[in-house]
Amino acid sequence: MQWSWHPVQLSFYVSAVATLVTFLIAILTAYWMIRKGRKGKILIETVFFLPLVLPPTVIGFFLIIIFGNNSWVGQVIEHITGNSILFTSTAAIIAASVVAYPLMYQSIKTGFISVDSNIIGAAKVDGATDWTLLLKVIIPLSFRSILAGIVLGFTRGFGEFGATLMFAGNIPGKTQTIPTAIYLAIETGATNIAWYYVLISISFSFVLLLIINRMKVDR
Incomplete structure (x- = not known):
């Protein structure tokens, strides 16, 4: 195995796109969930948080079932x-998005809940629509x-391994990210190369994480 910058570049690309996708979904779902009268909230949020506790292989398995060639979703995409x-790299992005979502959702939802209800009430009295209330x-x-949610989501997607390995594979120059490159380097006895990727990741x-901790101190 030879050293290559491609796993590093792909990891940043996958994490960046996954963070953007996850951010948009988390913003909408968090706002949807904090609104009063939401039925089945506990059950829905339990589903949202499943990727935090499920083994990565289970997540990879379900992604293959949902997007595989034998599923209607996979057939439509194909x-x-x-x-x-x-x-493909798209599969890596999907895997990273799934595992990053719970962390981003929880952080964003916590921020939304912390907003003073009096401010929200005043905005509604002034005629603010739901979208105006959310955006402004x-x-x-x-x-x-x-x-904080963006940083946590990016970090989680950056380090995703199990689901990515199953769903996107470990193809050098195509779908190999830093975690899968480390795995291959260890398997082939290229410990020095593994160390390079490990040090970059750390x-x-x-x-x-330093950014997140600094944000907490500045509050």
């Missing part, structure tokens, strides 16, 4: 694009929690 989604009141006042994760 009909539109002409290619299967399995063993709740999101700006939840900025720190949202940013350094980057340390910086991101």
